[in-house]
Each structure stands twice: as C-alpha cells, then as structure tokens.
Amino acid sequence: MTSLPATAASFVSVPLQESASQADLFEYILGDTLLASSLYVNIALAGLAILVFAGLARGIEDPRAKLIVIATMTVPVVSLASYTGLVSGLTVSILEMPAGHPAVDGSYVTVGGQEGVVSLWGRYLTWALSTPAILLALGLLAGSNVTKLLTAIVFDIAMCVTGLTAALTTSSLALRWFWFLMSCAFFVVVLYILLVEWPDDAAAAGTAEVFETLKYLTAFMWLGYPIVWALGVEGLALLPVGVTSWAYSALDIIAKYLFGFLVVRYVADEPRGVVAGGDYGATSGVTPADD
Numbered sequence: 001m002t003s004l005p006a007t008a009a010s011f012v013s014v015p016l017q018e019s020a021s022q023a024d025l026f027e028y029i030l031g032d033t034l035l036a037s038s039l040y041v042n043i044a045l046a047g048l049a050i051l052v053f054a055g056l057a058r059g060i061e062d063p064r065a066k067l068i069v070i071a072t073m074t075v076p077v078v079s080l081a082s083y084t085g086l087v088s089g090l091t092v093s094i095l096e097m098p099a100g101h102p103a104v105d106g107s108y109v110t111v112g113g114q115e116g117v118v119s120l121w122g123r124y125l126t127w128a129l130s131t132p133a134i135l136l137a138l139g140l141l142a143g144s145n146v147t148k149l150l151t152a153i154v155f156d157i158a159m160c161v162t163g164l165t166a167a168l169t170t171s172s173l174a175l176r177w178f179w180f181l182m183s184c185a186f187f188v189v190v191l192y193i194l195l196v197e198w199p200d201d202a203a204a205a206g207t208a209e210v211f212e213t214l215k216y217l218t219a220f221m222w223l224g225y226p227i228v229w230a231l232g233v234e235g236l237a238l239l240p241v242g243v244t245s246w247a248y249s250a251l252d253i254i255a256k257y258l259f260g261f262l263v264v265r266y267v268a269d270e271p272r273g274v275v276a277g278g279d280y281g282a283t284s285g286v287t288p289a290d291d
C-alpha cells in the first residue's frame with residue numbers, strides 16, 4: 001500500500017473548523033431574550049424616531065435649519081439599518097479571544113459548532129456613520145467653522161474605526177488594548193472641540209442655552225461607551241453579552257433619540273441662531289461675470 005505524502009497526510013488529519021452561519025447567529029440571538037430585546041427595542045425606537053422627527057420638522061422653511069434636521073434624522077436612519085444588521089446575524093461573529101482574555105473562561109458560547117465570544121461588531125461599524133451626523137448637527141447648531149467641524153468628524157470616524165479594530169483583534173490581548181487606547185486618544189480630540197471650542201461659538205451664534213444642554217448630554221452619554229467596552233465582553237468581560245448589549249442600547253436611546261428630539265424640537269421654531277436665508281449652501285453669492 002502506498003502511503004500519503006506528508007503534506008496530504010497532515011491535510012487529512014486537520015479537523016474541519018466549523019463556523020457559525022448567519023442563520024445560526026440569527027437563531028442564537030432570538031433565543032437569548034436579554035440580547036434580543038436590546039436589539040429589537042432599538043429597531044422599534046429608531047422607526048418611531050424617524051416618524052416623530054419628520055412630524056416635528058414639517059413646515060421648516062430655512063435651508064440651514066433643514067440641514068440640521070437632516071443631519072439629526074440620519075442618526076435613527078443609520079440605527080434602523082444597524083440594528084437590523086445585528087438581529088439578522090449579518091454583522092455579528094463568534095470570535096475566539098486571544099490567550100489571557102478574561103472571556104475565555106466565562107463568556108464563551110458555542111454557536112453552529114463554533115466556540116467563542118458573541119461580538120456585535122456591526123455597532124462599531126455603523127457608529128462611523130451615525131456619530132459624524134450627530135457632530136454635524138451639533139457643529140451647525142454651535143455655528144462652528146468648517147475646520148473645527150471637519151476635525152471633530154475625522155477624529156470621531158478614527159475613534160469608531162479603531163474601536164472596531166480593537167473588538168476584532170484576536171491575535172494579541174495587548175494589541176486589543178492598544179487599539180482601545182488609540183481610540184480613546186481620538187475621542188479626547190472630539191471632546192475638546194465639543195466642550196472647549198464649540199461653547200464659545202454657540203455663545204457668539206446665540207444658541208448657547210440649547211447647546212449647553214446638548215453638550216452635557218452628549219459628553220456624559222458618549223463617555224459611557226468606552227466604559228461599557230472596557231467592562232463588557234470585549235474588554236474585561238465583567239458583564240455578560242446581554243448586559244453589555246443592553247448597556248449600549250440604553251446609551252443609544254438617550255444619545256440618539258432623546259438628543260435628536262431635543263435638536264429637532266428646538267430647530268422647528270427656526271430661531272435666529274439657526275437660520276441662514278435662501279442662499280445658504282450656494283458656493284458663491286456673486287453672479288459670474290458675463291465675458
């Protein structure tokens with residue numbers, strides 16, 4: 001009998017690595033009431049928020065006021081898609097954590113034959129779309145210049161992408177936390193613009209009062225996200241996946257829907273600080289020379 005060459009023999013002996021399908025993940029989520037409710041509640045609230053914001057914004061005429069409303073409405077629109085992606089198992093994975101990660105001992109599950117932590121990484125991905133919209137609305141309300149607005153948005157996107165990378169890194173525990181710290185450093189830039197630069201702009205624009213409320217609401221809620229990351233399954237694994245997901249969902253309810261409601265309700269009155277007249281958004285107020 002001829003024996004197999006060494007490479008073929010090792011190929012045959014390697015057990016097949018099973019991986020959870022979207023259907024497996026969809027069913028797993030449905031079977032975990034705490035986890036499922038944290039996601040389905042947000043699909044309902046995002047839909048409701050879109051309708052309420054649209055209702056409140058009926059009749060707004062000024063283009064700059066409309067722009068603030070559109071930026072605000074982007075948030076529940078992204079959220080609706082984001083949470084639907086999560087419940088369908090599309091943006092969820094079972095991840096095997098690096099050696100030494102605390103979840104390895106307690107928070108592992110087996111889904112579709114694959115063992116690991118349930119990672120709802122789609123959240124971090126879609127924050128890269130929703131949080132810039134929040135900052136656009138805030139920056140416009142404060143009367144920010146384009147440089148500060150772009151700086152806040154660029155560092156915010158960098159924060160979300162490096163947060164996503166931290167969650168998806170399975171090679172080394174130290175690298176997971178390095179990505180996390182990098183994301184925190186980008187977050188500091190966003191907080192600086194929100195808490196130091198924009199309040200002065202808002203005072204000059206005449207929107208200081210509403211900006212003050214939104215500034216504190218945003219800063220407190222946003223600070224909750226890295227804390228949940230650190231305490232949840234991705235970080236120190238002190239919270240199980242259902243509690244981690246509910247913590248993010250609760251922050252989302254305030255940081256997205258309550259925030260949006262306050263912005264649209266304020267803008268709907270078209271106060272002096274937010275309007276800009278019919279030419280707003282035109283590239284130039286000058287008629288081109290006829291030559």
Ligand code: RET
Nearest residue numbers: 130163180183184187222225226229255
């Ligand atoms: C992560 C982990 C890495 C460190 C930091 C984070 C910050 C996340 C924030 C998210 C805000 C999300 C909102 C979503 C609304 O749609 C990525 C959790 C700093 C601040 C407001």
